[in-house]
Amino acid sequence: MIVVTGSVTAKEDCFDEVRGLSLEHVRRSRSEPGCISHAVHVDCENPMRLVFVEQWADRPALLAHFAVPESRQFVRALQPLAAAATTIEIYDATRVENF
Structure with missing residues (x-):
């Protein structure tokens, strides 16, 4: 599984x-294969940050x-609305059972 975090x-x-x-981006992305x-x-600490x-x-x-x-249009649309650079981190994850 791949885990992505961003802000x-x-x-x-x-x-x-x-x-x-x-x-809108989240709702559309949920219907994509593999999501x-x-x-x-x-x-909670910065209510301007998603x-x-x-x-x-x-x-x-x-x-x-x-x-x-x-997806590319979403990123382009965010850029002029952002107060700081957006972030994205991608992780290759393995689920741990019975931890």
């Missing part, structure tokens, strides 16, 4: 737009997600 900190006057774009989960959350947590079946599924035109 965007919205400019103060752009939060609602960033939130709307993010929710196990895709969510966005508001950071945090994404995603799980993908494998690397090809994630690469296909990145290649979807709407």
Whole structure:
């Protein structure tokens, strides 16, 4: 499984737009092949920061997600609305049973 975390900190006057774009992206992404989960959350310590947590079946599924035109459009749409650089981290994860 591939786990992706990311974040965007919205400019103060752009939060609602960033939130709307993010929710649209999450909902669309959930229907893609190989998407196990895709969510966005508001950071409790910085309410202008949205945090994404995603799980993908494998690397090809994630690469296909990145290649979807709407995914690239989402990233481009966020850039002028962000107060700081967006972040993304990708992890190759193995589930631990009975921990």
